[in-house]
Amino acid sequence: MLYALCFLLFMIGLYCTVVKKNMVKIVLGILVMEYAVNIFLIMLGYRQGGEAPIVGREDVLSGSKVTEAFINSSVDPLPQALVLTAIVISLGSLALMISICIRTYQRYGTFDITKIRRLKG
Amino acid sequence: MTIFYILLLFIIIGAIIAVETENLLSAVICIGAIGFGASLLFLFLKAPDIAITQIVVEVLGLIILIRATIARDLTFISGDREFFGVVVSVVIVFVIFLAGIIVLQTLPDFGTPAFTKASVPASEAYISEGLEKTGAANLVASVILDYRAYDTLGEATVLFTSIIGATVILRKRSRKLLEESE
Amino acid sequence: MKGMTVVVKTIASWIKVLIFLFGIYIVIFGHLTPGGGFAGGVILAGSYVLLMLAFGREFAEENLSLGWASRLDCVGALLFIAIALFGLVFGAASFFYNFIQQRYLADKQTALELISAGTIPLSNIAIGIKVATSLFLVILVMSAFRPNESE
Numbered sequence: 001m002l003y004a005l006c007f008l009l010f011m012i013g014l015y016c017t018v019v020k021k022n023m024v025k026i027v028l029g030i031l032v033m034e035y036a037v038n039i040f041l042i043m044l045g046y047r048q049g050g051e052a053p054i055v056g057r058e059d060v061l062s063g064s065k066v067t068e069a070f071i072n073s074s075v076d077p078l079p080q081a082l083v084l085t086a087i088v089i090s091l092g093s094l095a096l097m098i099s100i101c102i103r104t105y106q107r108y109g110t111f112d113i114t115k116i117r118r119l120k121g
Numbered sequence: 122m123t124i125f126y127i128l129l130l131f132i133i134i135g136a137i138i139a140v141e142t143e144n145l146l147s148a149v150i151c152i153g154a155i156g157f158g159a160s161l162l163f164l165f166l167k168a169p170d171i172a173i174t175q176i177v178v179e180v181l182g183l184i185i186l187i188r189a190t191i192a193r194d195l196t197f198i199s200g201d202r203e204f205f206g207v208v209v210s211v212v213i214v215f216v217i218f219l220a221g222i223i224v225l226q227t228l229p230d231f232g233t234p235a236f237t238k239a240s241v242p243a244s245e246a247y248i249s250e251g252l253e254k255t256g257a258a259n260l261v262a263s264v265i266l267d268y269r270a271y272d273t274l275g276e277a278t279v280l281f282t283s284i285i286g287a288t289v290i291l292r293k294r295s296r297k298l299l300e301e302s303e
Numbered sequence: 304m305k306g307m308t309v310v311v312k313t314i315a316s317w318i319k320v321l322i323f324l325f326g327i328y329i330v331i332f333g334h335l336t337p338g339g340g341f342a343g344g345v346i347l348a349g350s351y352v353l354l355m356l357a358f359g360r361e362f363a364e365e366n367l368s369l370g371w372a373s374r375l376d377c378v379g380a381l382l383f384i385a386i387a388l389f390g391l392v393f394g395a396a397s398f399f400y401n402f403i404q405q406r407y408l409a410d411k412q413t414a415l416e417l418i419s420a421g422t423i424p425l426s427n428i429a430i431g432i433k434v435a436t437s438l439f440l441v442i443l444v445m446s447a448f449r450p451n452e453s454e
Contacts, residue, residue: 003225005129009136011218016140018210024145024190028152031182032136035159038175039132042166045244048232052167053260054337055252066252074260075167076234076244077251081264083171085276088341088434091178092283095441098189099287102445169337173329177345181438184352188445256419257334265339266423270387273426277433281380284437291444 002043010036023104023111027097034090038083045076053077124165132158145190153183170261306359315357322350330431331424335417340427344434351439360446372440379433386422386429 013036016029053074055066101111108116132155139151156179163172234244247264257263265273306312330343355363 002125002129002231003228004222005126005133007218007221007225009129009133011214011221012133012136012140014217015210015214018214019207020140022145024186025140025148027186028139028148031152032139032155035132035155038171039129039159039162042163042168042171043231044228045234046166046232047234050167052169052337053248054169055258055260066249071245071249074248077247077260077264078244080168080171080261081269081272083168084174084261084265084339084341085272087171087174087178088345089276089279089283091182091345091438092280094182095185095287095438095445096283096290098185099290099441099445102189103290170339170342173338174342174345177342177349181345181349181352181442184356185442185445188442255423256421257423259334259337259339261337262334262339262423262427266426267421270426273430274383274387277380277383277430280434280437281376284376284441287441288444291447293447 003040006036006040006043009039021112021114023101023113026113027094027101030097031090031094034086038086041079041083041086045079047073047075049073050075053080125162128158128162128165132162146187149183149186149190152186153179156182170259306362307357311357315353319350319353322353323347326350326431326435330427332417333427334419334423340430341434343427344431345438347431347435348438348442351435352442355443355446360443364443367439369440369443372436372443375436376433376440379429379431379436382429383426383433386425390422 010033013029013032016032017026018029020026020029051070051073053076055070104116105111110116135151135154135158139148139155142148142151156175160172160175160179163169163175247260247268251260251263252258255263255267257267326343326346326349328343329338329346330340333339333343351363351367354366
């Protein structure tokens with residue numbers, strides 16, 4: 001059921017990207033889709049009653065080995081590594097998309113994509 | 122478990138408001154609310170690394186978005202595209218949603234990590250031998266900088282390239298040189 | 304972009320130092336506590352953005368100009384690749400080999416201390432420098448356009 005709500009969020013972002021006419025609204029739709037994917041990936045790696053994947057003082061036996069309780073109760077660190085990369089990349093792509101919007105507004109005077117018909121070089 | 126439902130409902134309501142409102146400034150503020158809700162959700166899902174990164178990236182993203190929208194005169198654009206296109210898009214989105222629900226039933230239930238049910242679970246090796254082989258107490262840092270460092274190299278390249286692209290697009294000098302030479 | 308009132312300028316000049324110090328802490332302790340290079344780099348960029356919003360664009364550009372920001376960005380990226388190449392030279396012929404950990408520190412018990420985990424803190428510092436200067440560069444370039452300019 002929680003996965004279905006994440007997928008609903010993704011569909012809301014997809015609807016906004018496809019249907020709207022305002023260029024900034026299209027960028028906001030892409031941003032909502034990225035949030036939905038990040039939330040879904042972190043939810044995949046959750047363990048019920050788990051702890052954060054950081055080794056503390058009481059989890060270390062002698063010889064740099066971790067205790068059995070830590071191995072059985074920590075959440076998955078692999079999806080978190082993937083999502084960390086994805087969040088920073090979304091900031092870079094947002095900067096690029098907004099710079100295209102600013103340039104288009106300077107050139108044509110509007111954000112409306114049905115009025116921008118000429119692709120001049 | 123109910124806290125997850127409450128936060129996700131808050132995020133979905135914020136997304137619906139951001140999509141449907143006509144004022145651009147309200148839409149940007151709703152995106153900020155979605156980002157903060159997502160950061161709280163990451164904290165409850167026991168991922169503190171991701172929560173810190175999400176909040177600070179959210180703040181900088183809001184600064185970039187407000188810079189683009191607040192000083193423009195034309196912020197009200199009314200109406201959608203023509204009616205037939207809207208109806209077809211909504212029908213296709215609904216069909217994809219139903220198909221996705223059927224596919225999501227095959228995943229393991231919420232609460233067991235999905236990657237450990239694969240045939241070769243890699244996460245168990247990361248958790249049990251991570252401290253011994255890399256010496257880092259933060260297992261996520263050991264994954265992104267030692268076990269999977271190629272992904273970090275690719276991400277640094279993508280960030281570098283997108284920032285170069287944004288800088289080149291917003292340049293002022295070349296246009297004046299073109300006007301002088303003509 | 305003009306600056307703000309005197310109250311905002313005074314408070315901002317105290318707070319940006321704290322934000323900068325916090326960003327350095329998150330970057331350096333990235334292998335022991337949550338954080339790491341990416342979050343710390345974005346916080347460092349945030350302190351410079353606060354400087355730019357409170358004092359105006361010209362003051363921030365004197366502090367860290369466009370040329371210096373580009374050069375530091377490239378230095379961060381090259382440092383990261385140099386750390387990776389050292390693994391190729393020293394270790395067992397693989398690209399991102401954690402050579403400090405495997406060769407020098409494998410016998411000592413240095414878990415949970417500041418100097419541990421080999422090349423991971425060095426990579427964190429390189430990525431922190433790179434991300435901070437990249438984001439400050441893009442926000443500085445974006446604020447160069449006045450809203451009522453029509454070219």
